[in-house]
Amino acid sequence: MMFAKVFFANLSLLIALAYLFNLGYKYIFQHASVRVKYALTVAVFIIAGWLTMVFGSKMAGTALVDMRFVPLIIAILVMPNPYWIAFIGVGIGAGRLFIDYDPHSWMAALSMGVIGLVGTALNIWLRKLRWRFIWKSALVVVVVNLLYSINSTVIMCVSDTMDAYEYWREIGGYALPIRMVFSGLLVFIIRDFQKEQIRVDELRTMNMLLRRQTRELRQAKREVEEKARELLLASKYKSEFLANMSHELKTPLNSIILLSQFIRDNDDERYEGDEVRYADLIHGAGNDLLQLINDILDLSKVEAGKMDIVFEPVSSHDLVQMLHQQFMPIADQNKVSFELDIAPNVPASLQTDALRVNQILRNLLVNAFKFTEEGTVRLAVRLEGGAPSIEPGPQGRRRILNWNPATWVRPAARPIAPQRVAFTVHDTGIGIEPEKQKVIFEAFQQEDGAINRKYGGTGLGLSISLQLARLLGGTLTLKSEKGKGSSFTLHIPVRPPVQTD
Template sequence: MEFSKVFIMNICILTTLTYTAMLVHKYVLSQASGLLKYVFSVVLAIGAGWLTMYFSFNLGPDIKFDLRFVPLIICTLAYSNPLTLLVIGAGIGAARLTFGLQSAAWAGCWNLVLLGVLCMILNIVLKRVGWRFWEKMTVIIVSVNLMNCLNVAMLGTIPFHLFVTDIAPIILPISIVLSGFFVFMLRDFQIERLRVAELQFAHDSLQKQTDQLMEARQALEEKAGQLMLSSQYKSEFLANMSHELRTPLNSIIALSQFISDQEKPTGEQSETSEYAAIIHASGQELLRLIDDILDLSKVEAGRMEILNEEVIISEVTYVLQYHFRHMAEQKGLQFTVQLEPELPAFIYTDALRLQQILRNLLSNAFKFTATGSVKLHVWKPEREQTGHPGSWIAFSVRDTGIGIAEPMQEPIFEAFQQADGSISRKYGGTGLGLSISRALAELLGGYLELSSAAGEGSTFTLFLPYR
């Protein structure tokens, strides 16, 4: 029973020393060199063996029983260099001599040296086989404990017959069980420490990635701010330049109109009148382009003012019908305006911007329609058609023109975009009308939809809320 108490005390000492060593390694030697950590671990193993001898079971005046060989077992599983095990074994053996230089002390010293040699051999052999950890642990524990008992019996410190019959049957099973328990406990503790270390590493990696993402986000926000500022400067520049260009252009248009009206169509004067008319028409076209750029820049710069007022639907359609009637007659197209009977008499919106959107849609319809018809249809959609609550009014412009292929139906709403390069060459235009119309529709609280197919005409529908 005394053997068990001493051995259990040895296990407690070794456990406490191991845990203390881990704390020192973590908080004191974390930044130390590899050589210093190596020397510290070797000295610690020798010191652990010395402590077990200090709290050993004294069978006689010079005979000690303890678990001084357990650090060798642990080191056999932990170290890759087999010579280190011989150094530790010799160091623990030399530590036995600190308790006296009697024959029993020298026997204990040689016992640890021989155990060091055994552990060195086991370390070399077990590295070459593909055994699992628990298989290696069992072989080392049993081999070291058997070798320890054999050395004690052979070195003659205790009578051979007495050791084999009375002492070995007690201390061998106890030392094997306690050695296995300590290794198991240390292994479990080591696995837990590794798991904590992996979690800490994962946390540090995640924190590093988070910091990198935050830095990238900050950089993107800064770039986005710069882009917004650049866009604002561009829009303000276009707005100011468009406004400044209107003044001389209006003078050119007025003077060309004056010259055209004053000249009579005879001889050389007729050519002057014709040139003036060309200048006047070109000036009007340039003025419309400047107006479109001005409107687009105002929308992008957030300077477009919207006036919410009562707008009579029939008046809007009458003005549009009157405006495009002559164009329809010139191209030989049928132009109709249809108002559904369930429509309200008026809606609340900006009359000027509403007419601008519809004029753009009708202008495109007439431009791209050679034969057939153009129709303006005003109707009241159901809630399922809009997907929005409240009352809505729809203005549909349907034509029988060239139509738009599906891949190009979204890009044509972008500024300076048309269905393809041949469109601008054949029909002219800058591609600003639909971009401005969509932006104005959003400012009015509505949206534009397109239904079209190549060669089958197009239908542009403006949805606006009643209020």
Template sequence: MGFEEMFLLNLGMLITVAYLANVIYKYFLTKMSSRTNYLLSVALIIFAGWICIKFGFQLNDNVIFDLRFVPLIIATVVYTQPLTLIFIGFGIGLARLSFGINDASIAGFINLMILGVFCAGLNVWLRRSNYRFVIKGIIVILAVNVLYTLNIAVFGVIPFKEYMLDIMPTVLSLSILLSAVFALILRDFQLDQRRTLDLKYANELLRNQADELHKAKIVLEERAKQLSLSSRYKSEFLANMSHELRTPLNSIINLAQIISENDGEENEVAEHGQIIYRSGQDLLQLINDILDLSKVEAGRLEIMHEEVNLAEIPQMLHMHFEHVAIQKEIQFDIINEEGLPDIIISDAQRIGQILRNLLSNAFKFTHEGQVKLEIRRATEGNEILFIVSDTGIGIPEDKYNVIFEAFHQADGSINRKYGGTGLGLPISRDLARLLGGYIAMESKVGIGSTFTLHLPLS
């Protein structure tokens, strides 16, 4: 077998090694660390050089011609660390010594060491050069082949003249040609792998986009449910509001007609006038609640920051609810803790509005027992607490959040029995936030409820 057949056999072995390496990497090494893959690739390059020597053309008992330098050419283009090239040259040189130590193998070892250092220099040049990749590849192939040939001529055991005239022309031309062919095949492998990776990345990107779309769909569905729920609440509110507005309006209209037809009985006129007054007040309160809610939602509700006399709040609330407590035969207590500050900085009107809403609910849903307002300072923090407690019907735990939603009550049927629009607590919650505080709640069905307004002292 001559040079041509043996070099073609070397090329076939190199292609086989490259293909097997590609398969092994694709199916077994993708989950390993980058450092492990790096070390394995270096070992594979050295192994490829050993394969070339193993199946090389044996000129005599000691001299072997092969393509052992071709893996070093590929390594020069692939790796980014020059020291790696020196290590690979040293490794392939040791592989030559594994076939016996003699003058030819020592010359081969020296040749590969020189090539390793030379390829390290070429590696630095490749990373700094602005030439096209193809031009760089051609220069590396020619330079390595020429240097390898010169090294054999200088350090080899074959006489210089015999080698240069009889062997070098054939070996050099074949090695350049087959080096270029292998580089092209390996380049095609690389491009195919890159296309596979790009396709894998595109599929991963599509999966991520599909997941994001699915999440967005879930969010949109949740928002649609919230909008539907809000629409239902508003529908319930409009139904309740039509009833709430119709009742005082009908009272005003009917009683106004009775007064106009009255035969002069002053007591009845006075009583009817009181009913008209209360109905008008109820209607005015409903309208004010709606206006306050719309202002809060639009961010246009103004909050005053002024001195608030704490002593005036219990007096005002006692006067407001004393008649209701007597009428329902419910005990009504207001307890002020000792040591309270005389003045806090807040909005007296909005504090009164919140407490009236809380006390109105307490009296509305309490049939017997007591309603109590406690004003005291928080044990921790710079806060003052207004605690409204009752012994009323209580609120189920699963309705705790619902009662603070606008246009909604704990039970849609409650408004039929007790009346109301469900605006008091949502407005109170929003006003408390605007005042820098919040409302906490505790309740048990059949035992009663406690609402605590937390407000900063300033």
């Protein structure tokens, strides 16, 4: 019972010391260097061995019963440098001389030095084994306890304090199993402290990395915001420059076009044939340049957000008929058929901007006639979404068009999509490669350089049309196959989109 009390007191002391060391490591020594932490760890192991001897109990006059070897067991299991284990054993043994200074104390100090050397060898050997920690710790606990008990037996016999049989009958037989149980328990308590320290170190390292990444992200965010402001300012200056230059260029260009038209018309027959032909070339080139300037001006307005959109009632049939009349001469000149197809359910009136819709459709039709050398260009108009159309049936009854009994439900249960009108310009021209169909909607882009050389153009028409379609609350889509023609569809709502703040 006496041994259990002494060992329990030693165990409690070691646990308290380990807890205090854990607190100091977590809150005081966390910013210390690796060497300082290592030196403190070695010092704590040695001091722990000294304290167990101070609170030990003397038996047979000179034999000191304690658990001084337990810090050495912990060191064998956790120390990364094996040679410090021998130093810890010698350090703990030297503390025995401060309690008693006699031959028995010298032999006890020498015994701890021997156990430290054995622990060093055991640490080196365990590093080569791929055992679990529980098996390594069990082996170390058994080996060190047996070795300490054997050394104690030898010391008692050499010092003539008691013989081996008497020692094991009165001390060793009781002390060895209690030491093994208590030292094993302490090993796993210290192991738990070590895991907590590892977790603290990992969390601290992770926090440092996260703080560094946060600083880098904030710096990158500031740089991106600064670049965005610079790009926004540059875009604003570019748009203003394009708008100003377009206006400045249009004034002299209109004079050139007007004067060349006077010479070309030659009403008073003052000019010769070559002069009239040259004036005609100047007039055509001037009109092309004017169209380019107008396109650039429109693009700059859209990018700057200064494009005015006016929603007003527009006759869908008048809009389409006017386009048909405007492009019929071009169709006759190119010997291409121009067809018009208006679905009967298309509403007679739309709430939209007639000028911008006309501009989009004109761009689409110009491209269709430009890239169609033979075949047909067709402008089709149809209604999309909304409730099913209803028209009078026989004997005044109403009937639903395109009604399918298998899919029909009550109107209150069916969500009604917003109604849109789709204007489709279909041609039988050269078509567009699938991988090029997104590129052509970018400014100054065409399918390839050969098309630009053969057919001309600046590549602005589709980009402007797409931007205008979005301003109208609609979209512009494309279906095309190389060599079989293209279909551009403008989808615009019957009613203007609701503006929200």
